[in-house]
Amino acid sequence: MINRQLKLARRPESRVSLDDFSYEESQPPPVEDGAVLARTLFLSVDPTNRVWMKDVPQYMPPVALGEVMRAGGLAEVVDSRLDGFAPGDLVFGMTGWQDYALLRPGGALGLAKVPTGLDVAPERFLGICGPNGVTAYAGMVEVAGVGEGDTAVVTAAAGSVGSAAGQIAKLRGARVVGVAGGSDKVRMLVERYGFDAAVDYRADDFAEQLRATTREGIDVLFENVGGAVMETAIARMNARGRIALSGMISIYEGRGSTRYDWASIMAKRLKVQGFNLIDCEKLWPKAVGQLVEWLRAGRIVADETIVDGLDRAPEALNLLFDGANHGKMLVRVA
Ligand SMILES: NC(=O)c1ccc[n+]([C@@H]2O[C@H](COP(=O)([O-])OP(=O)(O)OC[C@H]3O[C@@H](n4cnc5c(N)ncnc54)[C@H](OP(=O)(O)O)[C@@H]3O)[C@@H](O)[C@H]2O)c1
Known part of the structure; x- marks a missing residue:
């Protein structure tokens, strides 16, 4: 058994390159008490991976130079010294960019078994039935409390979190408008994900398109992008609107910024709440149960790249910043 590892060797300036990592091969570590040794099958590729590479204040410590690049993954247990886990079990946890990882339970992103017998492909528990779906559920249901009568706008709407967030808002009775890049994604939002309308933030008349599709204003903004896209959407918010601040991908690579006019947020009495999956441990079983049920009933759809x-x-990480993914971005390792 050879453990290939990609360790962060330097902090990328903008786009990530293979040269930013050192490639090493070694024997997998021996299993330890209270842990499993697991072989990575799929890596979850997330915009936040790019943030973890930066030495800036964030919700987790940055990945240290010389450390295996951190990432969530789906893995198969090959050895276990943890009660309830046996070789052959499929699990998810923070495998990192490597073939073999020692995984332990703990925290919202710690080791957990992939549910079986549900007729759901295991890798879906990295996306729609896992972190991305739970993020969408947390933001739309718990933070924004979306419901009937609301007009909800989702940015990066054709992505993994965004497509789930829009469909959840629809299931709760809202009118939903998606924001995405390019005509193909705009079409997909309406035709595949069932959004009521969709607009292209790359178009010169983006602000006009958004105005035309949100005639009654915006009650709920599920924000994934930040920068000018977010500011254009906030300008359409109704009084007492709610903003679930999920992410700001437009600034993760070190370009762009968000400087909003807080006086207008005050004047409109907006509720703006950042939230993160790492705080969703209690919500996780309920949200996943609901997402699996909707998925199996064909009430939501999801895609993977x-x-x-x-x-x-x-x-693969760069492709997220190019918008080249449809739905959840995964790397197949084994
Ligand atoms: N709060 C949490 O706990 C949590 C958890 C997971 C993810 N998130 C956040 O959710 C957001 C989406 O994550 P995801 O994993 O589902 O990725 P994703 O949406 O599947 O992929 C990223 C998408 O972002 C769009 N994008 C990239 N650069 C952009 C830019 N400069 N301006 C506008 N759009 C841009 C691209 O779509 P287009 O083709 O439309 O440009 C791309 O497909 C991210 O902000 C992420 O940080 C938050």
């Missing part, structure tokens, strides 16, 4: 090969993880 899969890139093959551990060494292509940096490339």
Whole structure:
């Protein structure tokens, strides 16, 4: 058994390259008490991976230079010294960019077994039935309390979190408008994900498109992008609107910024709440149960984009920032 690892060797300036990592091969570590040794099958590729590479204040410590690049993953237990876990079990946890990881339970992102017997592909528990779906559920249901009569806008709407967030808002009776880049994604939002309308933030007349599709204003903004896209949407918010601040992908690579006019947030009495999956441990079982049920009943749909090969993880991460993914971005390792 050879453990290939990609360790962060330097902090990327903008786009990530394979040269930002050192490639090492070694024997997998021996299993320890209270842990499992697991072989990575799929890596979850997330915009936040790019933030973890930066030495800036954030919700988790940055990945240290020389450390295996942190990432969530789906893995198969090969050895266990943890009650209830046996070789062959499928689990998810923070595998990192490597073939074999020692995983322990604990925290919202700690080791957990992939539910079986549900007729759901295991890798879906990295996306719609896992972190991305739970993020969408937390933001729309718990933070924004979306419901009938609301007009909800979702940015980065054709992505993994965004497509789930829009569909959840629809299921709760809201009118939903998606914001995405390019005509293909705009079409997909309406035709595949069932949004009521969708607009292209790259178009010169984006603000006008948003105005035309939110005639009654915006009650709920599920924000994934930040920067000018977010500011254009906030300008359409109704009094006492709610903003679930999920992410700000437009600034993760170190470009762009968000400087909103707080006086207008005050004047409109907006509720703005940042939230993060790491605080969702209690919500997780309820949200996943609901998402699995909706998925199996065909009430929500989800897509995955899969890139093959551990060494292509940096490339897959860049594709998120190019908007080249449809739904959840995964790297197939084994
Ligand atoms: N709060 C939490 O706990 C939590 C958890 C998971 C994810 N998130 C956040 O949710 C957001 C989406 O994550 P995801 O994993 O579902 O990724 P994703 O939406 O599947 O992929 C990222 C998408 O962002 C869009 N994008 C990239 N650069 C952009 C830019 N400069 N301006 C506007 N749009 C841009 C692209 O779509 P287009 O083609 O439409 O540009 C791309 O497909 C991110 O902000 C992430 O940080 C938050």
